[in-house]
Amino acid sequence: METETTVTWHVACQVSDIPEDGGGCALIDGKQIAIFNFARRGEWYATDNECPHRQQMAVARGMIGSQDGEPKVACPFHKKTFSLQTGHCLNDDAYQIKTFPVMVKENLVYIGI
Amino acid sequence: MKQELEIRIVVIGNGMVGFKFCEKLLSKRKEGQNIALTVFGEEPRVAYDRVHLSELFAGKSADDLTLAKEEWYTDNGITLYLSDPVVDIDRDSKLVRSHHGHVVHYDYLVMATGSGAFVPTIPGVEKDGVFVYRTIEDLELIQTYARKAKRGAVIGGGLLGLEAAKALLDLGLQEAHVVEFASRLMPRQIDDAGSRMLQNQLESLGLHIHLSKNTQEIKGGDCIEGMQFADQSFLEVDMLVISAGIRPRDELAKIAGLETHPRGGIVVNNQLQTSDPFIFAIGECALAHHMIYGLIAPGYEMADVVATQITGGEKEFLPFDMSTKLKLIGTDVASFGDPFIEEPACTTVRYENKAKGIYKRINVSLDGKSLLGGILVGDAEQYNMLLQTCKNKTILPPDSEDLILGSRGGEETGAGVMSFPDDALICSCEAVTKGMICQEVNEKGHRNIEAIKKSCKAGTGCGGCIPMVKDIIAGTLKLNGVYIRNVVCEHFDYSRQELLDLVKMNGLKTYNTVLDTFGKGDGCETCKPLVASLLASLWNENILQKDRAPIQDSNDRFLANIQKGGTYSVVPRIPGGEITPEKLIVIGQVAQKYGMYTKITGGQRIDMFGAHLGDLPLIWEELIGAGFESGHAYGKSLRTVKSCVGSTWCRFGVQDSVSFAIEVENRYKGLRSPHKLKSAVSGCIRECAEAQSKDFGIIATEKGWNLYVCGNGGSKPQHAQLLATDVDKETCLRLIDRFLMFYIKTADPLTRTATWLNKMEGGLSYLKAVVVDDVLSIAAELESELQQLIDVYQCEWKEVVESPELRKRFSHFVNTPAKDPSVQFEEMREQKRAKEWV
Known part of the structure; x- marks a missing residue:
């Protein structure tokens, strides 16, 4: 059974603040959120900015891509690679990051927390 | 119940x-x-x-x-x-x-x-400063005592004793002696000739070796002061480690x-x-x-x-093969089977190369069909193959010396690891056979060493079998008809070289056009930086423009080296290592202003650490204002051209090495390549700039310059090899142009020049034929391609500093100018360091 949670939408930034097919980090309520504009796929994603491997705040600076069609991001430090859909680490089962819903409306990017 | x-x-x-x-x-x-x-x-x-x-x-x-x-x-x-x-x-x-x-x-x-530890009963053995070498606690005691000691000795010239002697050198003792009772080192593993070779190698590293020495008494008051030997000689030492065997x-x-x-x-x-x-x-x-x-x-x-x-099973312990391979202070030592069996019971083949410190011996059965045992010193690359050949009684090739010398001309010797029977023990630490590895590949679909390690533990012990495990994986896949092609990744079904040609012919300049034209899917962290490097090597346009910023690897992405904690380090170019006092002052001032840790690098420049992402454009604005350029320390590109001071000051110098180094560095700066490139110019044969450890190195001669290529420091050091002798500057540069462009066009991704040459069919003679003799008639093309890259060079940091659009990306947050609050530093020797990660 899934429990219902209410999501609060926060304005993170403008669309142009995040490079196409790249990421940027927004500070929301004291939390660092990595936001990705996956322009190739026409999709937006948001995750923790902290990589759990060495607790480094750098996921937003990682390269994005896909593995068997699943969108992913690689931490720039040691290339731990996370699914942008589930946050699951694809090359080390021990790690997991959080993902957040993203909404783009009137040129603004909103993150649901 | x-x-x-x-x-x-x-x-x-x-x-x-x-x-x-x-x-x-x-x-x-x-x-x-x-x-x-x-x-x-x-x-x-x-x-x-x-x-x-x-x-x-x-x-x-x-x-x-x-x-x-x-x-x-x-x-x-x-x-x-x-x-x-x-x-x-x-x-x-x-x-x-x-x-x-x-x-x-x-x-x-x-x-x-x-x-x-077996401690012989020698009078004085109880004195302070006498240790054994067995546990972490023993090592901690040795470490503490070594701080005040100058001369140390080890009793025992076996494996552990030699390790202990190396440890004494590592701990900073001025002298380390090895005292062995027998007439040779490692008497249980290797023969006299092998032992002499090992001894030469160890002595060249600074160890003093005393053989046939019987220690009679340990002299001194409360603390050890020396060792008295039975032959009346005396050795002054202030600490001693006993490693004479186990009990x-x-x-x-x-x-x-x-x-x-x-x-x-x-x-x-x-x-x-x-x-x-x-x-x-x-x-x-x-x-x-x-x-x-x-x-x-x-x-x-x-x-x-x-x-x-x-747990209810049945198993016996059978006599166990005592073949070993180890690395002693950097020297390979291995013995297998029966290493000591002598003629006339067998035929012995020996190879000795004193200059390289290599000794190899194999003992072959009298009928020439099987391998009985052998010894390898200095180069044990063939150990696993020889051990398996010996254990499995594999039939030998007609010329058994090929086993240790390699086949000279003609085909590879034997069918290699795939000719072993299924029960050949490959990983002796974890008792994994060849058959078990093949099964992992065939039935569980494991295709790489990581997967094999995880599933059957092969290669997780001493790690010595890993090359063989890899060969077995590749061999098994090949038997299944899986052709291992060196393609980039799941998104590009081409090798790097193929892709480079395609991108060039089609004049593509962005990642998305390359992916749309020749790839599939959305790319990944393997193909993105690879394509980025190709585009830079072909067109030399700013790597952050168009859609190229987010395809750059961690360091190229922000034109700086990412360090622990997420800050960056900054390295301005200092061509040839020559710098004016005024520029030195600017570096000091900038480092001070932005709170950076400074250190001199191995390549004769200055690295400033701890820069926040948002500060990078400000830092570079000041450096560029003072006349500095990007040092490309973050790129797979030319790093530094190191120099010695040469004939302008040095009394031995025969040419002006600094001027030439500056010219070379300025010529090739910003050149993107499959891996980083390092160079050096020495002003005379004394080679103070260490040019022979570089991708391309130049050494002055009385008549001109000698050019060396494909050297490497790093994890697998390799000396550069002589490509041309006594050439003038212009010829030297022309040869380097050709060499570099040939490397850029044909090397696999992330392959240094040394590895590239090692894999090249025909090796140095082929490289010479292409670069010097131009047998392929491509020299003119290579030269002109390189000249084009040189012509369009721009300092990429200058372009960023001058472009508000590019500068905007240099901020940790997109919604506030604040710096990353999670960055933490610790104090160390009046500077700072990154906080240790967990």
Whole structure:
């Protein structure tokens, strides 16, 4: 059974603040959120900015891509690679990051927390 | 209520073998088998890797050597008592008593008490400054004492003794001596000639070696001051490590009335049972087949034999092959099969190369068909192959010397590893055979070494078998018709070279056009930087423009090197290492202003660490204002051209090496390549700039310059090789142009020039034919392609500083100018360092 949670939408930034097919980090309520504009796929994603491997705040600076069609991001430090859909680490089962819903409306990017 | 049958097992000893026994027991435990396992360890630590003890002096911590954390024992329901040796075994009541008074009943008792250092009875052995080399605690004592010592010696020229001697050198002692009773080093593993070769190698590293020396007395007051030998000679030392062999720890077994050997060791049968069938002995405390097996692989095998029997299986311990390969202070030493068998019982083939420090010997059966044993010193690359050939009695090629010399001309010798039978033992630490690895590949679909390590543990022990495991994986896949093509990744079905040609012919300049035209999917962290590098090597446009910023790897993405904590380091170019006092002052001022840690690099420049992402454009604005350019320390591109001061100041210099180094560095700066490029120019034959360790190095001669190529420092050092002699500057540059462009166009991704050359068919003579003699008639094209890149060079940092659009991306947050609040520094020697990560 899934429990219902209410999501609060926060304005993170403008669309142009995040490079196409790249990421940027927004500070929301004291939390660092990595936001990705996956322009190739026409999709937006948001995750923790902290990589759990060495607790480094750098996921937003990682390269994005896909593995068997699943969108992913690689931490720039040691290339731990996370699914942008589930946050699951694809090359080390021990790690997991959080993902957040993203909404783009009137040129603004909103993150649901 | 159902009564579950519980087997109570007590293990005495928590060393490597005791630990392996626990691991094996857990994995072999069958459904419904309830095991109560209690482990007593004498040392205060959980089991650690004693084989690699010396690495403590090479920067590893005690934790790095730990085999399992204490939680592992708890999680697996094992009761572990540390610092608590067993003092009494009551065999009638089947219980043990420990030093701290714990009483535990057993159904089976496993003695894995290991061995202690054998200390000969020499007068004075009790003095301060005399140590043994056995545990982490021993090493800590040695480390502390070494701080005030200048001259140290080791008694024992075996494996452990030589390791200990190296440790003394590592600890900063001015002199390290090795004293061996026998007439050669490592008498049990190698013969006289091999030992002499090893001795030469070790002496060239600064070790003093004394053979046929019998230590009569250790002299001094409370502390050791010297060693008196039986031949009346005397050696002044202020510390001594005794490493003259091991003594099995059988004292508890003796008290318990178990049969022990007069020269030490608990006697066991093929089931590894002691004279009490409920008590087993494994590892270095056990005497099996009339010998003590002082290596880790047979110890692990013993653990397996006992664990198998206790969990209801059947297994015997058979005489174990004692072939070994080790790296002694950087020198390979290996022996296998019967290394010492002599003519006329066999035919011996020997190869000796004093200049390279290599000695090889193989003993071949008289009919020339099988390999009986051998010795390798200085180069043991063929060890695994030879060992398997020996063990499996593989039929030898007609010219058996090909085994150690390689086939000279013609085809490869034999069918390699795939010709071994399925039961050939490949990983002796984990007892994995070739057949098991093939099965992993065929049935479970594992296709790389990581997957194999995870699933069957092959290669996880000493790691010596990894190259063979890789060959078996590749060979098995090939048999299945899987052709291993070196393609980029799942998104591009081309090799780097193919892709480079395609991108060039089609004039593509962005990642998305390349992916749309020649790839599929959305790209990844492998193909993105690779394509980025191709685009830069072809067009040399700013790497952050168009869609190229987010395809750059971690460092290129922000034109700086990402460091622990997420800050960056900044390296301005200082061509040839020449810098004016004014510019030095600017670097100091900038570093001070932005709070950066400064350090001189190995390439004669200055690195500033700890820059926040948002500060990078400001820092570079100031540096560029003072006339600096990007140093490309972050790129797979030309780094530095190191120089010695040369004929302008040096009394030996024959040419102006600094001027030439500056010219070379300015010519090739910003050139993107498959991997980083380093260079150097030396002003004379003394080679102070170390040009022969670079991708391309230049050394002045009386008549001009010698050009060397494909050298490498780093993890696999290799000397550069001579490409051209006594050429003038213009010729030298022209040859470098061709060499670099040929490398850029043909090398695999992330392959340094040294590896590129090693893989090149025809090697240096082919490279010479292409670059110097132009046999392919491509020299003019290579030169003009390189000239185009030089012509469009721009300092990429200058372009960023001047572009508001590019500058905007240099901010940690997109919604506030704040810096990353999680960045933390620690104080160190009046500067700062990154906070250690967990």
